Amino acid sequence: MKDRAVFQSRYLPWVLLLPSLLILSIFIYFPAIQAFILSFYKSNLRLGTRRFIGFENFTNLFTGPFSQAYKQIMLQSFLFSLCVVVIGLSISLVLATFASQKIPGARIYRLFLIWPFALSPAVAATIFAFLFNPEVGGVNLFLNELFGIKPRWLDTPWLAFMLVVSAAVWKNLGYNIVFYLAAFQNIPKEYDEAAAIDGAGPLQRFFRITVPMLSSMTFFLVFTNLTFSFFDAFGIIDILTRGGPIGYPPFDNAGVSSIMMYRVFQEGIEQGKSGFAAAFSLFILFIIMIITILQFRYGSRSVQYGDN
Amino acid sequence: MMKRLLAVLTLLALLGLATAQTNIEFWYAFSDEARSGWIQDRISEFNAQLENKDYQVTGERKGSYRETLDASVLAARQGTPPHLVQLFEVGSQLAVDSGIFEPVGEVGGGLDLSDYIEPVINYYTIGGAVNSIPFNSSSPILYINKDLLEKAGLDRNLVPGTYGEILSACETIAASGIEAKCIGFNLHSWFFEQWMAEQGAPLVNNGNGRDERATEVLLTSDAAKNIVSWIKTLNDNGYYTYTGKLEDWDGSDAIFTNQQSVFHITSTADLGNITKATKEAGFELGAGKLPMQDGVERNGVVIGGASVWLTTGHPEAELEIAKDFILFMTNTENMVSWHKLTGYYPVRNSSVDELTAEGWFAEDANYQVAFDQLLETIPNQATGGALMGSFLETRTIIEEAIQKVLNGAEVDATLTEAKRLADAALADYNSNF
Numbered sequence: 001m002k003d004r005a006v007f008q009s010r011y012l013p014w015v016l017l018l019p020s021l022l023i024l025s026i027f028i029y030f031p032a033i034q035a036f037i038l039s040f041y042k043s044n045l046r047l048g049t050r051r052f053i054g055f056e057n058f059t060n061l062f063t064g065p066f067s068q069a070y071k072q073i074m075l076q077s078f079l080f081s082l083c084v085v086v087i088g089l090s091i092s093l094v095l096a097t098f099a100s101q102k103i104p105g106a107r108i109y110r111l112f113l114i115w116p117f118a119l120s121p122a123v124a125a126t127i128f129a130f131l132f133n134p135e136v137g138g139v140n141l142f143l144n145e146l147f148g149i150k151p152r153w154l155d156t157p158w159l160a161f162m163l164v165v166s167a168a169v170w171k172n173l174g175y176n177i178v179f180y181l182a183a184f185q186n187i188p189k190e191y192d193e194a195a196a197i198d199g200a201g202p203l204q205r206f207f208r209i210t211v212p213m214l215s216s217m218t219f220f221l222v223f224t225n226l227t228f229s230f231f232d233a234f235g236i237i238d239i240l241t242r243g244g245p246i247g248y249p250p251f252d253n254a255g256v257s258s259i260m261m262y263r264v265f266q267e268g269i270e271q272g273k274s275g276f277a278a279a280f281s282l283f284i285l286f287i288i289m290i291i292t293i294l295q296f297r298y299g300s301r302s303v304q305y306g307d308n
Numbered sequence: 309m310m311k312r313l314l315a316v317l318t319l320l321a322l323l324g325l326a327t328a329q330t331n332i333e334f335w336y337a338f339s340d341e342a343r344s345g346w347i348q349d350r351i352s353e354f355n356a357q358l359e360n361k362d363y364q365v366t367g368e369r370k371g372s373y374r375e376t377l378d379a380s381v382l383a384a385r386q387g388t389p390p391h392l393v394q395l396f397e398v399g400s401q402l403a404v405d406s407g408i409f410e411p412v413g414e415v416g417g418g419l420d421l422s423d424y425i426e427p428v429i430n431y432y433t434i435g436g437a438v439n440s441i442p443f444n445s446s447s448p449i450l451y452i453n454k455d456l457l458e459k460a461g462l463d464r465n466l467v468p469g470t471y472g473e474i475l476s477a478c479e480t481i482a483a484s485g486i487e488a489k490c491i492g493f494n495l496h497s498w499f500f501e502q503w504m505a506e507q508g509a510p511l512v513n514n515g516n517g518r519d520e521r522a523t524e525v526l527l528t529s530d531a532a533k534n535i536v537s538w539i540k541t542l543n544d545n546g547y548y549t550y551t552g553k554l555e556d557w558d559g560s561d562a563i564f565t566n567q568q569s570v571f572h573i574t575s576t577a578d579l580g581n582i583t584k585a586t587k588e589a590g591f592e593l594g595a596g597k598l599p600m601q602d603g604v605e606r607n608g609v610v611i612g613g614a615s616v617w618l619t620t621g622h623p624e625a626e627l628e629i630a631k632d633f634i635l636f637m638t639n640t641e642n643m644v645s646w647h648k649l650t651g652y653y654p655v656r657n658s659s660v661d662e663l664t665a666e667g668w669f670a671e672d673a674n675y676q677v678a679f680d681q682l683l684e685t686i687p688n689q690a691t692g693g694a695l696m697g698s699f700l701e702t703r704t705i706i707e708e709a710i711q712k713v714l715n716g717a718e719v720d721a722t723l724t725e726a727k728r729l730a731d732a733a734l735a736d737y738n739s740n741f
Contacts, residue, residue: 042740046381046406049740065732133551133559135492135568155552155711244554246711255708270374271701273736 035278043275045268050275057279069254070263070280076251077230077259080165084229085222088169092176092221093214097206099177100184110181117174121235124171129240132163154240157247157256164240164257168233176221183217184210219299223292230261230288237262260284330363332630333390335370335380337614344369346649350637363626365633373399373614374700377406380619384408389619391630394443396614397431398699401517403617404434405697405741410620412634413438415627423640423656427685431611431693434518440615441634442655444646446577447609448502449678452594453488453586456570460484467596471538474571474599478547481570490547492569494560495710497703499573500535501610505691506600507531508607512734517695521738525702525730527709527723534601536710536719543714554707565589573598575612576678579651583674595674597681608685610693613652651675653682697737702730 007013039057043050061070099110116124131138132153140150153159187210195205211218237243243258243266254263261284268277334351338344344367351367358364370376373396380393384406395403403409413419414437421429421438428442450468458464460481468474478490493499504511509531512522526532542548549569551559557574564572565585574582579595586593600606616634618627636642643654644662654660660679663669669676685691696702709726713719 044737044740046378046402047740048381048385048406051740065729129553129559133562135489135549135551135563136566152552155550155714157715160552240553242554244708244711245552246708246715248715252712252715252717266704269378271698272378 035281038275039279039282041275043273043278045272045274047272053275057276058283060276061280061283072251072253073258073260073263076161076254076256077261080161080168080233080257080259081226081229083162083165084168084172084233085225087165088172088225089176089218089221091169092173092180093211093218095173096177096180096184097210100181110177113177114174116170117172117178119171121171121232122239125167125236125239128163128167128236155245157245157251160241160245161256164233164237167236167240168229171236172225172228176225179217179221180214183214187213219295222299223295226291227288230259230284233259234261234265238265329361330626332363332365332392332626332633334365334367334392334394334616334630334633335376335390336367336394337370337373337376337396339369339371342649346646347637350642351633354633354636358629360629363629365629377403381406381408384619384621389621391619391622391626392634393617393619394614395440395617397610397612397693398703400432400434400439401695401697401699404439408619408621409439409617411437411439412441412616412618412631415618415631416624419635423658425653425655425657425660425682426687427608427682427691428611428653428655430687430691432615433692434695440617441638442611442615443613443634443638444577444650444652445611445613445655445682446575446652447612447678447682448493448499448573448598449576449579449681450596450599451564451572451574451582452596453564453567453570453572454592454594456481456486456488456567456591457594460486460570464592465594467594468571468599469597470599470602471534472602475538475541475547477571478542478545482545482547486570488567489549489563489569491542491571491573492549492560492563493573494554494556495550495707495714496555496557497706498612500532500706500710501694502598502612503535503600504529504531505610505693506598506607507534507604508686508688508690510690511694512696516689516692518689518692522694522696522734523731523738525696525727525734527706527727527730528720531601532723533719536713536723538601539710540713540719548714554704554711561585567591577613577650577652579674579678580649581651583672593674595677597677606684607688608691609681610691611653611682651678653678696734697740698730698733701733701737705730705733 042053241257243255247256264280454464481490510516513524514520640658643659647654
């Protein structure tokens with residue numbers, strides 16, 4: 001099969017691409033180049049100052065007075081992403097399996113499962129913040145009534161971290177479930193039926209048939225969830241914990257629920273250190289690039305695409 | 309045909325000229341209807357009485373204090389700055405350094421400041437010049453749930469004034485077995501700054517940053533250690549509670565109004581809201597001065613809140629009207645209504661006199677407490693408030709240090725580390741110049 005389209009003029013493809021390229025240039029490429037240049041300057045948003053300092057912003061990430069905090073946050077970002085992806089996808093897969101069963105009212109269950117995705121991260125986080133206020137939140141009123149305990153959700157370091165992970169997982173659940181439900185439609189029923197006839201139990205069929213057949217979707221979702229946890233979890237963190245609380249040593253150099261993107265916001269927007277924030281965001285870009293390359297090189301091997 | 313078109317165009321141009329009013333823009337940071345509505349009402353009144361109808365004041369909400377400052381700076385760089393900007397007190401050094409403002413005291417014929425409450429105007433006087441007109445000013449006070457005090461077996465009119473008195477009340481409260489914690493306040497550096505001032509201790513060197521640009525944050529002074537040690541004692545004994553989130557004003561107010569803490573510390577600006585909430589919750593509210601270190605003279609509080617700044621680069625006529633507007637908005641009568649609406653201090657002595665004459669304080673003694681605290685403040689460099697460009701970062705560093713101590717870290721070592729970080733942030737800021 002010939003996979004190249006035939007255009008009447010060799011310029012036509014470029015003309016057709018022009019609108020996209022234009023938008024990408026204005027909103028992506030141009031700011032990216034600006035950020036690259038800015039990263040070599042000491043620059044303050046509010047003072048309007050700009051002074052060339054070479055690689056100092058980058059070295060400050062690893063050796064400056066706040067480098068301990070940055071290193072802790074880098075580590076946390078990975079832990080956070082790992083938790084959000086693994087926990088989020090596992091729960092979504094299980095829920096999507098249940099939701100795809102043909103039972104009365106299935107459509108309503110699906111609707112409720114997808115619903116959290118319609119919320120903005122800010123709203124999702126606000127709901128969590130109200131529920132988990134240690135003295136007056138709904139969760140602790142309930143726990144106190146039943147067990148006489150009032151966990152301190154927002155300043156016990158590991159609880160706060162897991163709370164932010166849970167909020168991010170919950171927020172993204174609907175998105176994952178929608179995609180898994182769609183993927184379920186594409187699995188031919190014959191495989192499942194044939195295996196059932198051969199005597200495979202439900203668990204066996206789930207792990208041997210459903211999971212492998214969904215691997216292309218999982219591959220896609222790992223990538224989108226990773227991007228979400230790196231960049232979009234920002235709103236949840238800002239409202240729920242503002243990156244806090246400070247942890248126990250050695251996690252006592254920064255808030256335990258802070259991730260790299262949130263710190264970039266704090267440095268660049270709250271503190272106005274635009275040069276340093278540009279350098280930090282370039283560093284994040286570099287990491288995301290590496291992860292993406294690794295994922296496509298090694299991750300795609302285990303993916304099965306239905307028809308091939 | 310051509311002639312006709314020309315005529316129409318000329319007419320249109322003339323019409324344009326006739327109706328073109330110059331807008332005097334005022335950017336402010338309040339997001340709630342009550343306070344921004346109050347400002348809009350004052351703007352309408354001012355415009356109605358303005359003789360020169362070529363001008364009119366317009367007001368616009370620009371988000372948080374920080375966002376309002378950022379918006380103004382960026383607008384100024386693009387050549388379209390507003391005339392008046394409401395800025396928070398910790399942004400003062402940044403505002404001066406940004407170079408987009410001019411001291412309001414030096415516009416036109418200068419200002420008559422005799423009517424302004426001294427500690428308030430003290431904060432906004434930088435390098436001898438009054439930079440901005442105080443607008444919404446507040447300080448922290450102690451809020452007391454009198455009914456819970458009595459339930460814990462204490463005198464319902466008890467007003468602890470010092471750290472020691474709080475601790476001994478807490479001991480009784482904890483022993484009484486009532487469910488509420490002794491004291492709650494949100495983890496905010498603002499309180500730490502106030503407690504430094506109460507002890508007469510500057511927060512930064514070089515005369516609290518007022519003689520010269522500050523280079524050091526004095527976080528290892530005895531005054532600083534007193535404060536953090538007290539919080540540690542409260543926490544280690546289980547007397548203290550907060551939501552766990554830094555700077556969570558609403559969360560800690562909720563703890564108090566839901567009767568989960570006996571004492572509460574927050575801004576006088578919340579007196580209106582909390583008084584209302586306690587009436588709904590059905591308990592009697594008391595108030596006291598901010599409790600402080602035992603055995604030290606009470607120096608008073610640093611005024612918190614915001615003031616209105618005038619941007620530079622406008623024609624003299626526009627600046628005059630802008631200045632007139634701030635003075636109108638903060639005149640005696642308007643400050644009285646502002647105070648009644650919000651609990652912010654009226655910044656003028658004449659407004660206080662009027663409120664007293666009306667019997668306002670006799671009606672609600674809690675408002676009197678807030679006033680006494682301000683009026684008894686000794687004007688000095690500590691209570692004048694610190695100036696530093698990295699104030700926002702320093703606040704986070706202080707809050708994280710206190711949180712570390714709440715997690716069990718040792719006071720001295722934690723403060724030493726906090727000082728190292730705060731000094732580094734300050735040096736980084738200063739190296740912009």
